[in-house]
Amino acid sequence: MKSALRSIIKYPARNIIYALLLTTAFTTITLLINTYFTGQNLLKLFNEFRASLESQEELFAHRELFGVREVIQSSASSLIPVAALLILLCALVLPFLQYLFSIGRGYEIGILRALGMSKGRAWLKLLIENILLSIAALATTLTIATTTHKRFSVSLLAIDNDAMDLMTETFGDIFISFNWQAVYFVFGLVIVITVISAGLSNILISNNAPLKLIRNYK
Numbered sequence: 064m065k066s067a068l069r070s071i072i073k074y075p076a077r078n079i080i081y082a083l084l085l086t087t088a089f090t091t092i093t094l095l096i097n098t099y100f101t102g103q104n105l106l107k108l109f110n111e112f113r114a115s116l117e118s119q120e121e122l123f124a125h126r127e128l129f130g131v132r133e134v135i136q137s138s139a140s141s142l143i144p145v146a147a148l149l150i151l152l153c154a155l156v157l158p159f160l161q162y163l164f165s166i167g168r169g170y171e172i173g174i175l176r177a178l179g180m181s182k183g184r185a186w187l188k189l190l191i192e193n194i195l196l197s198i199a200a201l202a203t204t205l206t207i208a209t210t211t212h213k214r215f216s217v218s219l220l221a222i223d224n225d226a227m228d229l230m231t232e233t234f235g236d237i238f239i240s241f242n243w244q245a246v247y248f249v250f251g252l253v254i255v256i257t258v259i260s261a262g263l264s265n266i267l268i269s270n271n272a273p274l275k276l277i278r279n280y281k
Contacts, residue, residue: 079195084160085200086207089155093208093245095146098216100242102139105220106132108234111159128233129253131226150252158259161193165267171267182268189264190257197253204249213239242244 109132116122122129154175172185180188217227230237 069081074098077167078192079156081161081164082196082200084157085197086203088149088157089200089204089252090207092146092149092153093249094212094215094228095149095202095219096245096248097141097144097208097212097242098219099139099146099266100211100244101216101239102135102142102220104242105135105230105237106139108230108237109135125233131222131229135220135222142219144250150248154255154259158263161260162263162267165264166190167276176268185268186203186261186264190261193257193260193264197257200248201253205246212241222267233242250266 079173109129113122113129116125174186176182223232227237
């Protein structure tokens, strides 16, 4: 653990860049998925209200309200493919970026192994570094997402002031809470990124074995 922390501090620029990329990706995905669940919760209110109406005249009287429902439903459904694409891109791109950032440490890894560090310990060191950066990014993501989710959701669901006033008039005060289900998707993404990064770290360590470095130097 101490060795991993020292390495993170030793290479601040690349680790800060990678952590910022992780935070940006995690925050965007969290807010998108949270907005989708928020939309689904609002649609439940609309459906329950519609079920309580007894005549076509009442439905017609609330046509503006149900127009808002159509906008929310359309906006929410469009978020799923965007979030899925972002998750796929992050799972594929971020581990390879971390690998590219780590290539410059090849000689450091080779020297450490020449001094007696086992391949398994070198791999564990890189793994812990990735986990620590992911934890830092997750903590920042949760801080940002839980404080900005309402504004983000209202914007993406295309709920303007008039629509919000209309819903408040019909349903009462609407409390848009943070949906913690969104975090589960990000946790899953972290696991995938960590697994892929672990495999790439193994390749990096193998490519920088002491004997290989000596041959390349010659």
